[in-house]
Amino acid sequence: MTTPDDRRYTDQHEWALVQAAEGAVTVVRVGITDHAQDALGDIVFVQLPEVGAEVAPGNPIGEVESTKSVSDVYSPVAGVVSAVNEALTDAPETVNSDPYGAGWLVEVQVTGEDGDPTAALLDAAAYQAVVQSS
Amino acid sequence: MLAVSPLTSPLHDRHVAAGAKFADFGGWSMPIEYAGGGVLAEHTAVREGVGLFDVSHLGTATVRGPGAADFVNSCLTNDLGKIGPGQAQYTLCCVPDGDPQAGGVVDDLIVYLHGPDDVLLVPNAANAAEVLARLSAEAPVGVTVTDRHTEVAVLALQGPRSAEVLAAVGLPGELTYMSFAETPGSGGDEVTVCRTGYTGEHGYELLVAAERAGTLWDALLAAGGPEQIRPCGLGARDTLRTEMGYPLHGHELSRDITPNQARSGWAVGWGKDAFWGREALVAEKAAGAPRQLWGLQAPGRGIPRPGMLVLGADGSRIGEVTSGTFSPTLRTGIALALLDRSAGVAEGTEVAVDVRGRPQAVVVRRPPFVESHTKDPVPPTPRKLDAGP
Numbered sequence: 001m002t003t004p005d006d007r008r009y010t011d012q013h014e015w016a017l018v019q020a021a022e023g024a025v026t027v028v029r030v031g032i033t034d035h036a037q038d039a040l041g042d043i044v045f046v047q048l049p050e051v052g053a054e055v056a057p058g059n060p061i062g063e064v065e066s067t068k069s070v071s072d073v074y075s076p077v078a079g080v081v082s083a084v085n086e087a088l089t090d091a092p093e094t095v096n097s098d099p100y101g102a103g104w105l106v107e108v109q110v111t112g113e114d115g116d117p118t119a120a121l122l123d124a125a126a127y128q129a130v131v132q133s134s
Numbered sequence: 135m136l137a138v139s140p141l142t143s144p145l146h147d148r149h150v151a152a153g154a155k156f157a158d159f160g161g162w163s164m165p166i167e168y169a170g171g172g173v174l175a176e177h178t179a180v181r182e183g184v185g186l187f188d189v190s191h192l193g194t195a196t197v198r199g200p201g202a203a204d205f206v207n208s209c210l211t212n213d214l215g216k217i218g219p220g221q222a223q224y225t226l227c228c229v230p231d232g233d234p235q236a237g238g239v240v241d242d243l244i245v246y247l248h249g250p251d252d253v254l255l256v257p258n259a260a261n262a263a264e265v266l267a268r269l270s271a272e273a274p275v276g277v278t279v280t281d282r283h284t285e286v287a288v289l290a291l292q293g294p295r296s297a298e299v300l301a302a303v304g305l306p307g308e309l310t311y312m313s314f315a316e317t318p319g320s321g322g323d324e325v326t327v328c329r330t331g332y333t334g335e336h337g338y339e340l341l342v343a344a345e346r347a348g349t350l351w352d353a354l355l356a357a358g359g360p361e362q363i364r365p366c367g368l369g370a371r372d373t374l375r376t377e378m379g380y381p382l383h384g385h386e387l388s389r390d391i392t393p394n395q396a397r398s399g400w401a402v403g404w405g406k407d408a409f410w411g412r413e414a415l416v417a418e419k420a421a422g423a424p425r426q427l428w429g430l431q432a433p434g435r436g437i438p439r440p441g442m443l444v445l446g447a448d449g450s451r452i453g454e455v456t457s458g459t460f461s462p463t464l465r466t467g468i469a470l471a472l473l474d475r476s477a478g479v480a481e482g483t484e485v486a487v488d489v490r491g492r493p494q495a496v497v498v499r500r501p502p503f504v505e506s507h508t509k510d511p512v513p514p515t516p517r518k519l520d521a522g523p
Binding site for chain 2: 041065070
């Protein structure tokens with residue numbers, strides 16, 4: 001199970017990666033971790049929010065459903081959904097095969113003067129510790 | 135008291151080595167899927183080629199002694215008089231009359247009829263102990279019920295190529311549906327091969343002594359050919375059986391769900407004088423079961439799951455989902471559900487399932503969802519396993 005150190009994580013098994021930052025606006029891409037996709041098994045449906053939806057930490061932004069079970073996905077940051085990965089509608093298995101790349105779920109546009117909105121999340125080592133203790 | 139740890143199959147180490155994920159099935163830790171496979175790939179292997187399951191969590195028990203078969207026939211629902219030695223039968227162990235749950239299902243099981251004095255039972259893991267206790271308590275003098283659960287491993291070889299793989303390891307595959315054969319019992323090699331299964335495909339279940347199970351498992355995988363046969367977990371077994379509409383005890387059958395309700399009346403010998411729960415079941419059949427098992431197909435996203443409510447056109451509750459999963463063959467959600475007779479549904483009726491607060495449209499179906507191949511003729515065995523058409 002891989003945990004790339006170019007991004008941040010939540011203890012709910014989402015990842016957050018800063019895509020672009022310009023002035024007070026930062027775009028954060030969100031997906032689920034390798035550990036999460038492995039635990040879910042074959043993913044068959046992905047339900048994503050509408051572009052423009054307001055999201056906040058702790059609020060579900062979508063669902064990832066496998067042959068075995070369904071899991072809510074929570075936003076790691078507060079902001080507005082600026083893109084969703086439409087390719088997952090026809091190829092949900094991409095979340096299994098490439099969870100950190102082509103299997104991304106949404107992009108959230110965060111507005112604020114506080115710098116990197118993902119800075120307070122878990123780093124790769126801290127997330128690995130969460131996985132190992134679960 | 136000793137700590138209760140799950141039982142494991144004699145093949146457990148092989149499953150660990152194959153990167154299996156495990157789940158508890160009736161107190162047994164069994165593979166749910168394998169590394170490099172997964173439910174979808176394992177399901178497809180069985181529908182299109184061949185897959186090998188370890189189902190050693192299933193119980194095994196012998197009932198032996200003068201009149202053993204007659205005794206079993208007086209307890210379990212199906213009519214053993216319809217089959218002869220060398221044949222197996224699906225049957226039910228129901229709650230006896232006099233109990234408030236009379237006619238409810240303690241377990242569903244396969245009976246192997248060896249002869250009038252020798253019967254083998256294959257119950258479900260979680261219910262094996264109760265079935266055996268009930269039979270032991272009623273057994274006439276001279277008839278002995280013996281639990282062989284941990285002594286016998288059960289493998290299921292399933293799929294259109296199963297006969298070919300069986301032949302390649304020298305086991306008999308030329309059997310009619312629900313017939314079985316024992317290989318010569320030399321040196322502990324005895325294997326009981328039965329043309330049966332839980333997938334809807336042509337297939338076999340193999341009973342073998344626990345200490346011989348590993349050798350047989352390895353031989354079957356080798357005979358199937360690398361990249362062609364897959365070890366399959368109980369996750370795929372569940373998607374396969376749900377596509378066929380086969381009941382799973384604890385879901386479509388239980389002490390609270392009778393065979394009439396689950397459409398398992400075909401496994402009841404209505405002409406027999408005696409079996410556990412007979413009076414209750416005859417009365418319910420005459421009156422009409424208050425609810426019945428149907429299939430549901432979900433054309434949209436979101437899969438109906440067990441326990442979700444089924445809603446009629448006016449939004450009122452008409453039943454409950456008992457099993458639900460993704461159908462790898464149809465690429466949609468499918469479910470089995472007990473629906474109130476008073477709702478008056480039929481094949482094609484549109485109803486809804488409350489999927490986490492969202493009513494999702496589903497269509498009532500009469501399973502199977504996918505065509506059954508269990509009774510297909512045994513295909514001719516190619517001389518070479520890798521011979522193309």
